[in-house]
Amino acid sequence: MATLSELLADLVADVDGVFLFSPSGSYYEQFTDLEEDLVVVAPENTVGAETFVELPLEFDNVRDRVKFSIEGSMDRGLFEEGDVVACVVSTFGGDIDTVVRVRVGESMRSGVYDLFVNSRADPGVIRDVFEVAIELGKKGQKGKPVGALFVVGDAGKVMNKSRPLSYNPFEKSHVHVGDPIVNVMLKEFSRLDGAFVVSDSGKIVSAYRYLEPSAEGVDIPKGLGARHMAGGAITRDTNATAIVLSESDGLVRAFKGGKLVLEIDPEEY
Ligand SMILES: Nc1ncnc2c1ncn2[C@@H]1O[C@H](COP(=O)(O)OP(=O)(O)OP(=O)(O)O)[C@@H](O)[C@H]1O
Ligand SMILES: [Mn+2]
Numbered sequence: 001m002a003t004l005s006e007l008l009a010d011l012v013a014d015v016d017g018v019f020l021f022s023p024s025g026s027y028y029e030q031f032t033d034l035e036e037d038l039v040v041v042a043p044e045n046t047v048g049a050e051t052f053v054e055l056p057l058e059f060d061n062v063r064d065r066v067k068f069s070i071e072g073s074m075d076r077g078l079f080e081e082g083d084v085v086a087c088v089v090s091t092f093g094g095d096i097d098t099v100v101r102v103r104v105g106e107s108m109r110s111g112v113y114d115l116f117v118n119s120r121a122d123p124g125v126i127r128d129v130f131e132v133a134i135e136l137g138k139k140g141q142k143g144k145p146v147g148a149l150f151v152v153g154d155a156g157k158v159m160n161k162s163r164p165l166s167y168n169p170f171e172k173s174h175v176h177v178g179d180p181i182v183n184v185m186l187k188e189f190s191r192l193d194g195a196f197v198v199s200d201s202g203k204i205v206s207a208y209r210y211l212e213p214s215a216e217g218v219d220i221p222k223g224l225g226a227r228h229m230a231g232g233a234i235t236r237d238t239n240a241t242a243i244v245l246s247e248s249d250g251l252v253r254a255f256k257g258g259k260l261v262l263e264i265d266p267e268e269y
Pocket of ligand 2: 225226248
């Protein structure tokens with residue numbers, strides 16, 4: 001019969017690395033002589049860890065937290081496909097209470113981590129817009145597939161490179177993405193033409209914008225139409241990130257610097 005300690009020993013046997021999520025200084029000190037590679041994951045490296053992966057957001061969901069930190073560590077070349085890591089994390093918000101054993105896989109490299117960390121807009125704003133796009137992709141609008149284009153960050157410049165298709169329902173309002181009511185509005189307005197423009201801090205600046213970037217030097221996969229071309233091109237002309245839901249193939253894509261940086265099937269997310 002196995003004891004609980006043996007069970008736990010199996011969980012951490014032969015791991016290549018240990019991820020500590022937002023440890024306190026004293027907790028971290030206990031691990032500094034560890035044989036395995038130690039990685040601290042947190043919004044900031046307050047414990048002065050040698051190996052640190054920035055996770056700029058608090059994800060409620062432990063699975064997301066683990067997934068994105070592994071992606072961040074892969075981006076940094078710390079781990080690769082097939083490595084096994086033990087993630088030491090707090091699930092209920094207090095002291096560390098959980099150990100998760102994970103095998104690193106290429107499929108974890110979705111591009112989402114880089115989008116959160118390296119966009120000009122606040123990471124939380126990117127996350128909120130991304131989640132609206134994923135949800136719209138899953139459910140559609142009243143059961144029908146719907147497309148949408150969100151241009152996030154550098155809103156002043158984006159406004160200069162676009163024109164209104166209709167009156168702006170967000171004019172003079174001070175609403176932000178992430179607010180549940182706003183998410184309902186975004187979904188409702190997504191049936192109509194044009195792009196949403198969102199500021200770095202998440203303020204919805206406009207709906208119904210027709211983007212007029214120059215398409216010169218934009219490198220976008222063939223077969224994508226005008227919505228994707230405009231979304232991609234505006235990110236070359238400005239420092240914005242574009243998040244696009246395709247009405248025709250149902251995928252969510254993101255563009256940065258004029259390039260496609262992410263392609264995700266909402267059904268599998
Ligand atoms: N320059 C633009 N700025 C803002 N919105 C645009 C622009 N061009 C197209 N759109 C929007 O994209 C919608 C779909 O256009 P189109 O089918 O050519 O794009 P697409 O890339 O194939 O997207 P989808 O995969 O959703 O069909 C248009 O009805 C319009 O609302
Ligand atoms: Mn189309």
